[in-house]
Amino acid sequence: MEVNEQIAVDHGLTKEEFKKINELLKRKPNLTELAIFSAMWNEHCSYKSSRKHLKNLHTKGSQVIQGPGENAGVIDIGDDDAIVFKIESHNHPSFIEPYQGAATGVGGIMRDVFTMGARPIANLNSIHFGSTQNKKTKNLLRGVVKGIGGYGNCIGVPTIAGQTNFDESYNGNILVNAMTLGLVNKNKIFYSKAAGLNKPVIYVGSKTGRDGIHGASMASAIFDDKIEEKKPTVQVGDPFTEKLLLEACLELMKEDSIISIQDMGAAGLTSSSVEMASKGKLGIELDLSKVPCREENMTPYEIMLSESQERMLIILENGKENSAKAIFDKWNLDFAVIGKTTNSKNLELIFNKKKVAEIPIDFLAENAPIYDRKWKKIKLPQKINFKKDIFKSLKLENCLKKILSNPNICEKKWIWEQYDHTVMGDTIQKPGGDAGVVRVHGTNKAVAACIDSSAVYCFSHPLTGGKQVVCESWRNLISVGAKPMAITNCLNFGNPEKEKNMGEFVECVSGISEASKYLNFPVVSGNVSFYNETKDKGIKPTPSIGGVGLLENYKNMISMDLKKEKNTILVIGKTEGHIEQSVFARMILLEKKGPPPEINLFNEKNNGETVLRLMKEELIMACHDISVGGILTAIAKMCIKGNKGITIKPPKGLLNKFNYFFGEDQGRYLVEIDSSKLNNVEKILKENSVHYDILGIVEKNTLKLNEEFDIDIDVLRDCYKNWLKKYMVN
Amino acid sequence: MKIKIIVTLKSGVLDPQGKAIQQTLNGMGFLDVKDVRQGKYFDIETNETDEVKAKNKVDEMCKKLLANLVIEDYKIL
């Protein structure tokens, strides 16, 4: 059958792109070749809309062993230990089939990490759903949580932190971002770059089926009478096989036989083989008849495009095939030599002894299109002039209760209790704190990780929003006593062909870049997910930032629960009372306009570093960053977790107590200190020119402020703990 | 009355459970077993006494809840 422009368009290529393919090849591609181009030139593989801007990310630092461009980023944590980590989106599949979509998302990111030789030690997730009023939300949430748990629990990797958000902009397009951290010896990291001629190309893992061959395969079915048989199928995850694959790969990696290794993720065999060859500036020849298939009569087209899970491609040293095969036999996994590296610089595919495709690797990788899409700058919204009398009928106490039971603020225990967060025996801070913390097995070190997004701020002003997420990540790590090391980012945006969406993307990226550079908090890996829209309605711009930090001694870890009566609570950082875009303004004043809180990178860095300094001197007993919901929400959470109360000293010289208590100014922390050490602490804060206020004194079990309120912590706990549970069981 | 339903994975959809069972059966010496696919079975007891009406209702339940049509087929026995 002849390939024509319409078929190319059905494969998601534009007419211009199809023309370019013809020009490059100096002939028409056949159907298999066209499919390979469509997969490699797809936004997902080629980053054609984003590449230009991603170049501006800050990716360097002495801690960075591997930045973006590999399966995952790698940072140095001392003593030959390195942490491999990355985040990835699985938004669209999760909306169609929440359980399998989320499960395979977790499976995919774990493969990215163990491909590099690292044993996964922690998982995190950032999940965004539509409004809680939306009929679909509950089932999607239930399915996604079961899927994440179902996969991670089975592999035996603890899920130590995450983030859950509800907003109507995700009604038709939920977000499921999964992140994994792995531990590796820094001298035993594996990369995907092929090297050497005539080296065997090995396929290991599960068999190939017709999973996820996207709409594209339907186009091919038109030419065939077996349409029904060729229907693409949803990818189903098999965590058991992944666990075997993990153990088998790590076992093989102990030997010196792997030249390069790459998991088969999106676009399966196509992208893995092309990427390995492209990085090594080599050619690759595959005999598709040798690929282990799950179903009969699979065509080269299907084999190349299949997204069946739990598969890897390995380039081995010659002569190591038998010893490698023995390992995969032991773990009961498929193992097949399916090709070799060549010096042709072409991708050559053989099927039933016939050549079925031949494409120069460069055409697929380096010559893939890059677009400089038009984008629109987004102005900083004007400040809102809140009228004094709208506050008159409000009571702080009622506002606090409402905020604590807001779906975006309330406790997410219903979710994280379904994740095994203690397996591997090294979790020292569970979900529920500012960051999850796991020990580096067998050492005194520990690694902290968190995941954050703030779509509301990003939607209001993407540049500020981009900076803010990075800062929030930095703050969450510091709050548990960790030195922030590096980040990974998952950029979830709408349609890049729309100037507004593209503008949101460009400015968020530039905000992320600016903040991460200033804070020496580089981006080492990431992922872009565009086209998050349904029926023309796009999501709010949602960059998720996954942060990783290091504790030299895990015994110095800090948690947020209040520890002891009579201790003093300080607010570190200045409170100006910015309430536009705060939960308070949006939920209680019903005002959704205005700019997000400003980011002052100097203060951010100075405050954070000073808090770390205080921690190092062992002056801090509990710490929590102040984020959505402001001071009062933050202190309420510390009280609830520690089962203690606080007597708050009235703030001085501020016009409006609502601004003070619910404002979301950035760069702030609450810290608990022993009152007898107040002098030492004040001295250090002053030396470093850090602004601070005394918030109050730790008490038995009520939250008190003069005549304003005196609330039993149990009452607040009910607000905080029950909302999600009730929502899910009803 | 009681209505019985079988929900099975669509052909082509990976069935890790079936695969594991098949391998175990082979390992136990049942070498003739070539393939196993696992599905779900439901026994629904309803107050509806008219068989046609009852089956129509059950059909609706299958579509709306019992089967995930993205990956599963169902059959009312």
Added chain:
Amino acid sequence: MKIKIIVTLKSGVLDPQGKAIQQTLNGMGFLDVKDVRQGKYFDIETNETDEVKAKNKVDEMCKKLLANLVIEDYKIL
């Protein structure tokens, strides 16, 4: 040949999944649904061509692996 098996919980054994499904169906407006019991279904493909022999083998598989006779019954269709 293909042999089909249904494995169900013994009556008297609690079936929390069935119960949850029943409640959901009621909640969705299927008020006639009085009880739901969930079971498993297996499709076994074997190289054995003699039906009697095949079923005997399958019976053995059920006893040894596919059903846990403490709580489950099975039926070869």
Added chain:
Amino acid sequence: MRSAVIIFPGSNCDRDMDVALTKYGFKNLMIWHNDATLPKCDLVVLPGGFSYGDYLRCGSIAGKSKIIKSVIDFANSGGLVLGICNGFQILTETGLLPGVLQRNKYLNFICRNIHVKINDKNNQYFKDIKKDVLEFHIAHNEGNYFCSEEELKIINNNNQIALTYCSSDGLEDNEYNPNGALKNIAGVFNKEKNVLGMMPHPERMIDKHLSGEDGSIFFENLMNNSK
């Protein structure tokens, strides 16, 4: 004291168990499920995880693996066999322990701290433990213990109920039953009490920086009593 932890494909608490046993003085060996025989040892542990993906019923496929025959022989000759979580499920599937573990009543995987009451101290596992209630940790989807009424009578009469879920002060109320288990049962013995299966993971509670420390009490005592 020598112990052996069996690794099935899909086990994932094998390393944690090794760490715990070693910490409390056992000389531990890791044994692959496909091995034909057990090494000479005093204690065999079947660890938690998802053996063979737990695809048919939890523990059912592992119950058919090659090493299991030797484990059964070892148990029948009086050796100590401990099954944690998935290990407990495997032991019921092999028939070494009575009953089955069904899906949690509320259909969710549960990972949290719980308390268990020690019901019988006349055995090597709990003999000299002073406390009656221990704080343990669970992480499972299928821990809902069930057995027939006759069986329940038998295990009751033989004092085979090892652990029951309870409050921190020992109240065995339904409120403290995390998974719907019959009579709040969290662990059972065989008749001779050399085989113990339990859902909680003591190996995750062996230092104060983790979820708690009561696992240490369990292992220390086991070490002293298996001498």
